[in-house]
Structure formats: structure tokens, C-alpha cells
Amino acid sequence: MTDEFNALLKNGIWSLIPSHTFQNLVGCKWVFRIKRHTEGSIERYKAHLVAKGFHQHYGFNCDETFNPVVKPATIHLVLSLAVTNGIEVQPTSDGLHLSQTKYTLDLLKRISMTDSKPCSTLIASRAQLSNEDAKSMNQELNVLAPLSSSCCIYRVPERLRRVSEKAHTPQVVGPLHHGKKGLQAMEEHKKRYLRDFIRRTRVSLEDYIKIIKDQEGKIRSCYAETIEFSSYDFVRIVLVDAAFIIEVLLRHRFHELQDENDRIFNKPWMLQDVWPDIRLLENQLPFFVLEDLFDPDITPN
Structure with missing residues (x-):
């Protein structure tokens, strides 16, 4: 014990300072151990003075730790x-x-850049935020919209998309991928379905637009990701997609609604691509939109 204590003093492990009542002091204790030879006989007795680290909590009482002994x-x-x-x-x-x-x-x-000359960084290493910077940040924080409890339509996690991009990329319905290259071909068919939907229900396009427009805020809140389309574009996309889904389901149930030149249910039978696409996570419309547009009384007998 004396050798251990003298070694600690020699190495300057601690410095004596006055204590205060608000400080949480760390206690210590002696740990004794017997070191033996390979055959079991006693080589020597060892003693270590160790701190009771559990007396303090990292991040509250202290923000760094120190081990005075470096092991070989x-x-x-x-x-x-x-x-x-x-x-x-x-x-x-x-x-x-x-x-x-x-x-x-x-x-x-x-990379053959040994002759390159170093350049000074463009960022000040000790730059501090000014009052104007804080004001700008406050403005950014104040415009954050509250999270909606009605959110139910989410992006596919990137870890799943990396496995198969095509398996999670919709081609038909929903505003998240609207306007992307390769999706325009379906837009004409969807507009034809909207035209037939309006003719069959005998409800004006203006009335349907008003139904979607009145629910725009509620519809947008259903998406976890902010939809950047303008109000006009967003209402148009939702109306076209909703009418398309309703018409697809009705034509699948009532074959008399199908046209012989219908590309979805006849050549080239695009329905086989539509079914799985509609079920994709990112391809969903809020169900209440379909309920608002669909009138069960206006269906074939």
C-alpha cells in the first residue's frame, strides 16, 4: 500500500484544493489482489487505490474521464x-x-495531386453568430408548420428503396411522383377516365374542383412530406387521380362501362400494371377523397 500511495504522489495524480458544499466529491477505496506464479504459489501482493466513479454521473457532474495508467x-x-x-x-x-x-x-x-497548392479555407474558423443570424434562424423556426395527427401517407424508407427502386416507384396515382419522366404516358388515359366520370355522373367539373379545393388543407396534411405543387396543380392532380381510381374499380365490377378501345382493360391490357401500382405506399390518396367524389346511386344496376 505504501509503494502504491508513494507512486501516486510521485506522478502527481491529484492536487489538493479546498472543497465546496455544492460539489459532489468522489470517494476512493483500496483494492487488494494476489498475483500468483504459474504453479499457483504467491508471487506478490498488489494494492490499488481506485476512485468510486459511480459517485458522479457523466454529463452532469463531469464531462471527461481520465485513466492515469496506460496498459502495455x-x-x-x-x-x-x-x-x-x-x-x-x-x-x-x-x-x-x-x-x-x-x-x-x-x-x-x-490521384496525381502531389503538385497541387493548398488553398485557404473560405470559412472563418472562429466565426460567431450575429444578431441578424439569430433573427434569420428565428424566422425559419417560426414558419415551421405543426405536425398533423392525420398524417398517413409516407415515403418508402431509403433502406427499402435501395433494394429495389422499381418495386417502390409508382407509375399511376398520387402527387409525390407526379410529372416525372416516364409517367406522362398514363396521364392521357387518366384524363379520359375523368371525362367519362364527369359525363356519367352529370356533375360539372367546377363542382368537383370545389369539392377537392374545400378539402385541400386536410388532404395535404395526410402526407408526411410537404407537397410543393401550387393549389391549382395540387387540386387538379388529386381530382384526376381520384376519378381514375373510381372509374377503374367501377369498370372492373361493371363490364358494360368498359369501352372496346379502352387501353386499361383491353389491348395492351394496362390493368395488370395498374393494380400493383395503386397499392404502393407512395401512391395513395386519402380515402375520404374517394368517398366525397363517389355517389353510389350513380352506378349501373
């Missing part, structure tokens, strides 16, 4: 990693210094 195994591990990763180890008066100079030069040589 730790040094061996660091040196091994340095050699493996091409990091130089330079001995100095203060100890060993790890440098990535050689590693960086090897990278520059590999």
Missing part, C-alpha cells in the same frame, strides 16, 4: 493499428506522436 496492451493495439493503416509513429520528447502525413501524401500521389 493498449499501446501495442494503437501501434498495431497505426502500422496497419499506414500511420507514421514518431518518437518525441513527450512520447509517441502519430502522424497521417505519409498517409495523406500517398493519397495525393495516387
